[in-house]
Amino acid sequence: MGVPSLLLCGVSFLLPLIVTADTCEDADVHYEMISEGQPFAFNCTYPPVTNRAVSLIWYKTPNKSPVPSNQQLRVHQDQSWILFLPLAQGDSGIYQCVIRNAHSCYRIAINITILKKHWCNSSMESPMNSADEYQQTLPIGMSGSLACHLTFPDSCVLDSIKWYKGCEEIEAGKQYAPLGTKLLVNNVTAEDLGLYACTARLTHSGRQFMIRNYIAVSSKEVLPGGRIPNITYPRNNSIEVQLGSTLIVDCNITDTKGNTNLRCWRVNNTLVDDYYRDSRRIQEGIEINVSQRNHIFYTVNITFFEVKMEDYGRLFTCHAGVSVAYIMLKLPAPDFRAYLIGGLMAFLLLVVSVLCIYNSFKVDLVLWYRGTFYTAQAPDDGKLYDAYVLYPKSPRESQGQDVDTLVLKILPEVLENQCGYKLFIFGRDEFPGQAVANIIDENVKLCRRLIVLMTPESSSFGFLKTMSEEQIAVYNALIQDGMKVILIELGKIKDYSTMPESIQYVRQKHGAIQCKGHFTEEPQCAKTKFWKKVRYHMPPRRYHLPASVELLRRTPCTCTAGKWDAATGLIAS
Numbered sequence: 001m002g003v004p005s006l007l008l009c010g011v012s013f014l015l016p017l018i019v020t021a022d023t024c025e026d027a028d029v030h031y032e033m034i035s036e037g038q039p040f041a042f043n044c045t046y047p048p049v050t051n052r053a054v055s056l057i058w059y060k061t062p063n064k065s066p067v068p069s070n071q072q073l074r075v076h077q078d079q080s081w082i083l084f085l086p087l088a089q090g091d092s093g094i095y096q097c098v099i100r101n102a103h104s105c106y107r108i109a110i111n112i113t114i115l116k117k118h119w120c121n122s123s124m125e126s127p128m129n130s131a132d133e134y135q136q137t138l139p140i141g142m143s144g145s146l147a148c149h150l151t152f153p154d155s156c157v158l159d160s161i162k163w164y165k166g167c168e169e170i171e172a173g174k175q176y177a178p179l180g181t182k183l184l185v186n187n188v189t190a191e192d193l194g195l196y197a198c199t200a201r202l203t204h205s206g207r208q209f210m211i212r213n214y215i216a217v218s219s220k221e222v223l224p225g226g227r228i229p230n231i232t233y234p235r236n237n238s239i240e241v242q243l244g245s246t247l248i249v250d251c252n253i254t255d256t257k258g259n260t261n262l263r264c265w266r267v268n269n270t271l272v273d274d275y276y277r278d279s280r281r282i283q284e285g286i287e288i289n290v291s292q293r294n295h296i297f298y299t300v301n302i303t304f305f306e307v308k309m310e311d312y313g314r315l316f317t318c319h320a321g322v323s324v325a326y327i328m329l330k331l332p333a334p335d336f337r338a339y340l341i342g343g344l345m346a347f348l349l350l351v352v353s354v355l356c357i358y359n360s361f362k363v364d365l366v367l368w369y370r371g372t373f374y375t376a377q378a379p380d381d382g383k384l385y386d387a388y389v390l391y392p393k394s395p396r397e398s399q400g401q402d403v404d405t406l407v408l409k410i411l412p413e414v415l416e417n418q419c420g421y422k423l424f425i426f427g428r429d430e431f432p433g434q435a436v437a438n439i440i441d442e443n444v445k446l447c448r449r450l451i452v453l454m455t456p457e458s459s460s461f462g463f464l465k466t467m468s469e470e471q472i473a474v475y476n477a478l479i480q481d482g483m484k485v486i487l488i489e490l491g492k493i494k495d496y497s498t499m500p501e502s503i504q505y506v507r508q509k510h511g512a513i514q515c516k517g518h519f520t521e522e523p524q525c526a527k528t529k530f531w532k533k534v535r536y537h538m539p540p541r542r543y544h545l546p547a548s549v550e551l552l553r554r555t556p557c558t559c560t561a562g563k564w565d566a567a568t569g570l571i572a573s
Contacts (some may be wrong), residue, residue, distance in 0.1 A: 024098060025103035030498040033132045035117040039202050039209045040084040041152045044097035046106050053102045058082045060093065067095070071155065071205055082110075085202075086209055089114050105392045119197075119212060120167035133195075133214040137260050138188040140219050142321060144260040147184040148213055150196035160201040165194065179271060184262050193217050193530045213511075222414060227318035229255040229263075236325055241307050248285075249327055251318035253298040261321030263287060265302045265312060272302060281305050304329075308570045363529075363536045370540045381448070386421040386539055387486070388447035392455055403453060403490065406515075410524050411451075415534070418526040423451075436549075448539045450483050452503070454512070485538045486514035513537075 027046050034040050036227070044056060058067035058077045067077045070461040075091065077082050084091060097108045115132055138144040150158055163170040163183045168184065170176045175192075185192055196215040201208060225287050233254045241247050252261055263286045265272040276282045285301040302316060307329065358365065394424040407425060415421040423429075424447055430439045485506045492514065497505050513533050526535065 013336055018327075022458065024100075024107045026107040027099075028108045030108075030110045031113075033113045033115055034087055035132055035212070035214075035265075035468060036089055036114050036185050037086050039086050039152070039156075039211055041078075041081050041110075041156070042095075042110050043080070043153070044080045044108050045153070046099055057083050057098050059096045059098060061096055062094075064096075078153045078155055083153065083156075083204075085204055085207065087112075087114055089116075090176040106163060117214075135216050135218070137218050138185055138192060139260060139273050139321075140188055140190065143184070143186045143319075144321075145185065145262045145264075146196060146198075146215055146217065148181045148200070149214075150181055150182070150211065150213075152198055152202065156364040157203040158200050159203075161197050162198075162201070164197040169291060173531065177271060177274070179264070182264075184264065184271070187404060187416075188219075191221070193219055203326065205334060213501060229259070229261050229323045231255050231318060231320055231323050231325040234318060234325045234327045236327075238328045238330050241304075241329050242332060243307060243309065245307055247304040247307055247329075248301055249304075249316075249323070250301045251320075253300070253318075253320040253323075254295050255320065257296055259292070259321070263298055263300050263320045264318075266319055272316070281308075330376050363532050364499075365533060366536055381446050383446055385424040385447040386541075387415075387423050387444070387449040387451045388444050389423055389425045389451045389453070393455040401474075403455065406435070406490070407453065414526050415538070416533055417533060419538075425542060444483075447483070449485045449486055449537070451488065452495055452506075454487060454489050454491050458491075483536070485510070486534065488534070489514045491515075 022067060032040070032042070032043070036319070056079075059065065060067060063201075067082055070077065074088070075082070075088075077083070080097075082095060082097070092112055092114045092392070095110050097110075098170070099106045099108070117132065123175065130448070133150060134147075136146050138146070146163075147160060148163075149163075152158065160182060163176070163178045170178060172178055175186055181198075183196070194217060196217055198213050198215070199487070200211045202211055212501060230253070232254060233250065239249065240245070250262070253266065255261055255389045259479045267275050267282075271282045272282055282305070285303060290297045290298045298320070300318065302318075304311065309368045311329050313328060315328055317324050383532050389407055389411060391403055408428065411423060411425070412517055417425055424443050428441065450546070487503070487506055493512075499507075513530065514531060524531065526532075
């Protein structure tokens with residue numbers, strides 16, 4: 001690429017910038033007349049663009065030299081502000097603020113005229129109502145307020161604000177109430193009109209300056225009706241607030257344009273800021289206003305940084321001219337619904353927890369209760385045995401050996417020798433020569449429980465239908481005596497449909513204790529889960545045990561028989 005092409009590209013790149021720089025749109029012009037020797041600041045804002053990322057530079061015309069940003073200089077730029085600390089006679093002239101963004105450029109100009117004015121000197125060059133005085137009005141016969149205009153960037157600290165009428169400093173009293181940047185005037189008369197001034201001390205980078213604003217006050221006639229401010233909130237209402245919390249309450253006022261009504265918060269007929277001057281715990285906020293066509297909407301808030309007991313029941317009043325409205329703080333009423341719901345939830349949680357604990361440990365709890373509180377005394381119910389043992393006679397040798405081992409060896413060893421129960425086992429306890437039917441009928445009536453052993457063998461499903469012994473036992477237990485039946489499954493039985501309805505009813509209502517595996521003649525422990533389940537369904541033991549049996553019961557068990565089957569909810573050996 002040749003040199004001409006490079007020059008052409010450079011010109012095409014710079015040309016838009018040069019054109020943009022010279023085609024800035026003039027957005028606004030301000031005129032300011034200020035006394036010599038005072039600090040002055042002006043903030044350059046143009047809402048359509050300054051609310052986004054922009055480049056902002058101040059210039060002094062006509063040479064368009066940029067205003068420096070060095071804060072130690074008397075005249076410098078502070079972000080979007082131009083700051084004079086203080087104004088000198090040679091500062092008169094036009095200053096331009098240029099605002100740029102990616103698509104536009106705007107200019108805002110300020111024309112400053114410096115005046116020589118001596119405070120409280122009869123040889124003032126500026127007459128009354130000169131251009132450097134703020135024009136404000138007070139309503140005759142009513143209360144109003146004056147404002148001291150102090151607009152400076154955050155780098156400036158303002159304090160020691162004082163108010164003057166003529167050349168005399170105004171002291172707080174019934175007529176006047178200096179309140180920071182506002183002067184409250186009560187019951188305005190013709191004597192309250194005239195020239196006022198407010199002064200403040202400005203500190204910037206360790207240097208101090210004095211600010212003085214002149215205010216020319218004239219009267220404004222208040223026509224009857226239609227000009228009374230309207231307080232839309234508060235409405236003489238109470239507010240619930242917790243002790244020690246922070247609270248901000250707005251006073252919303254609608255007033256006619258041009259009215260200078262006093263707007264403030266009072267407590268005990270005293271300005272809030274004066275009443276809490278020492279603690280500063282409660283303060284009045286800065287007044288905010290929004291101008292409409294015929295009215296202005298004002299908002300003056302009050303801030304409670306910490307609500308104390310002394311604040312409850314006290315009236316905090318918002319004043320807007322002759323309009324008054326108050327708020328009263330009160331403690332929140334106890335929320336009984338929350339306590340009730342919380343109590344019910346806690347009670348339900350307790351009940352569920354107790355039920356879960358009881359369901360998990362009910363067998364151990366019942367056995368512990370029986371062993372602790374039941375006396376070793378035989379019940380007077382006319383019964384001789386604690387349980388009648390009913391078991392199938394299986395034709396299979398291996399199954400028959402398991403059942404016989406359980407019935408004739410293990411059951412007596414655990415329930416009789418270790419636990420002290422008395423069992424009637426047919427084939428072991430009957431007397432020779434008696435009729436089978438008589439033996440069963442008589443002895444079942446003498447038992448408190450009926451233990452029925454079930455096996456998964458098909459032949460055992462129907463043993464109650466073919467054997468008179470079992471029929472008599474079940475009949476007497478379920479029909480005549482209402483005896484409690486304990487079902488023990490020797491293995492998993494999947495189908496009870498071929499069993500008598502009485503056994504199906506017992507299985508459905510009370511369940512069954514499941515015992516898996518083969519039984520041997522090895523010693524069994526009454527403290528395993530399987531035997532605890534059997535003991536739980538047995539009646540409470542009320543007999544004295546021999547000393548040898550008591551010694552056996554106190555010996556810790558190490559056997560592992562009797563595991564809980566979580567899938568079926570049964571006890572497995």
